[in-house]
Amino acid sequence: MPHISIRNLKVSYGAHNVLKDITVDIPDGQITAIIGPSGCGKTTLLKSLNRLIELQEEVKVNGKVLIDGDNVYDPQADILSLRKKVGFLSQKPCPLPMSIYDNIAFGPRIHGVKGKQILEQIEELEKHCPNNEVCPANTRNTARTHKNGEMDLLVECYLRLAGLWDEVKDRLRMPASKLSVGQQQRLALARTLSVKPEVILADEPTSSLDPVSARLIEEQFQMLKQNYTIVLVTHTLRQARRIADHAIFLYLGEMIEQGPASKVLCAPCEAKTCAYISGEIS
Ligand SMILES: Nc1ncnc2c1ncn2[C@@H]1O[C@H](COP(=O)(O)OP(=O)(O)O)[C@@H](O)[C@H]1O
Ligand SMILES: [Mg+2]
Structure with a gap:
C-alpha cells in the first residue's frame, strides 16, 4: 500500500492562490479525512494527488506529491498509470449509460x-x-x-x-x-476498485446519500482500508469521527493541523481547529 508525502504543495487557479504551501504525510492502510469549511481547498488538495486537478482551466501546481517516493509531477511521470493506481470516487455517482x-x-x-x-x-x-x-x-x-x-x-x-x-x-x-443513488455510489466504488487501484480518493462520497446508504459506504471503507490507502474529504465531522484514523484540517487554503483523528477531531491544539470543531466557524 502506498504512502503519500505532500511537499510544499501550492495550487492556484489564475491569480487565486488556493492551496498555500501544504506539507503533510498521508499514512498507508488508513483512512485520512480532509476536513474544513466549504471553499477551503479540500477538493483541490484531493485532486492534486492524482493530477485530476489539471483538468481545470488555468490551474498551476507547485511542489511535490510523492507516492512511494516518486513525484507524480515529475515530467516523466505516466499520468494514465497514476490515475489507475490512485482511483477517484466523486461526490455524486455517475453510472455509465449501460448495465x-x-x-x-x-x-x-x-x-x-x-x-x-x-x-x-x-x-x-x-x-x-x-x-x-x-x-x-x-x-x-x-x-x-x-x-x-x-x-x-x-x-x-x-x-x-x-x-x-x-x-x-x-x-x-x-x-x-x-439503481437508487445509494446503490449507484456503491456501484461507483466497485467500478473504481475494478481497475486495481492502490489508493482511493473520495470527495464527500456520501453527501448525496441518505443516512443508511451513507453508513454502508462508511462500512465498506473501514473494510477496504486493510488493503488500500484511503483519503476522504468529508464535510461532516461526525463521519470523520466515525471512520477516520488520521485527519487534516484546512482553513482558507492552509493546513492548520494534522495528526491522529482522535486528537485533531476531539482534542486539537490549534485555536482555529477548536473553533471549527466547536461549530464557531463553518
Ligand atoms: N476550476 C476553478 N477555477 C477557479 N476557482 C476555483 C476552481 N475550483 C475551485 N475554485 C476555488 O478554489 C477554492 C477552493 O475550492 P475547493 O477545492 O473546491 O474547496 P472545497 O472542496 O474545500 O469546498 C474556492 O474558493 C473555489 O471557489
Ligand atoms: Mg469540495
Whole structure:
C-alpha cells in the first residue's frame, strides 16, 4: 500500500492562490479525512494527488506529491498509470449509460484484461481480502466452466467488495441508472476498485446519500482500508469521527493541523481547529 508525502504543495487557479504551501504525510492502510469549511481547498488538495486537478482551466501546481517516493509531477511521470493506481470516487455517482454488469466490466475490458489475467486478478483479490466473502469457492468453480465465466466472476467479486452484490445479483443486466443513488455510489466504488487501484480518493462520497446508504459506504471503507490507502474529504465531522484514523484540517487554503483523528477531531491544539470543531466557524 502506498504512502503519500505532500511537499510544499501550492495550487492556484489564475491569480487565486488556493492551496498555500501544504506539507503533510498521508499514512498507508488508513483512512485520512480532509476536513474544513466549504471553499477551503479540500477538493483541490484531493485532486492534486492524482493530477485530476489539471483538468481545470488555468490551474498551476507547485511542489511535490510523492507516492512511494516518486513525484507524480515529475515530467516523466505516466499520468494514465497514476490515475489507475490512485482511483477517484466523486461526490455524486455517475453510472455509465449501460448495465450494472457492464459498468463493472468496463474498466478491466478497456485495460485489456481477459481470460487467465482475470483469474489472476481474482486470486490477488482473494489474497488481499482473506476474511471477506469476496469470492466464494463454489462460484469460482462454476465460473471456470462457463462462457464469459471469468468476467462474470470478476464482476461478482467487485460487487461483493463494494457491498452491493446481494442487492443486484438477480438484475445484473438492468441499466445502472435504475439503481437508487445509494446503490449507484456503491456501484461507483466497485467500478473504481475494478481497475486495481492502490489508493482511493473520495470527495464527500456520501453527501448525496441518505443516512443508511451513507453508513454502508462508511462500512465498506473501514473494510477496504486493510488493503488500500484511503483519503476522504468529508464535510461532516461526525463521519470523520466515525471512520477516520488520521485527519487534516484546512482553513482558507492552509493546513492548520494534522495528526491522529482522535486528537485533531476531539482534542486539537490549534485555536482555529477548536473553533471549527466547536461549530464557531463553518
Ligand atoms: N476550476 C476553478 N477555477 C477557479 N476557482 C476555483 C476552481 N475550483 C475551485 N475554485 C476555488 O478554489 C477554492 C477552493 O475550492 P475547493 O477545492 O473546491 O474547496 P472545497 O472542496 O474545500 O469546498 C474556492 O474558493 C473555489 O471557489
Ligand atoms: Mg469540495
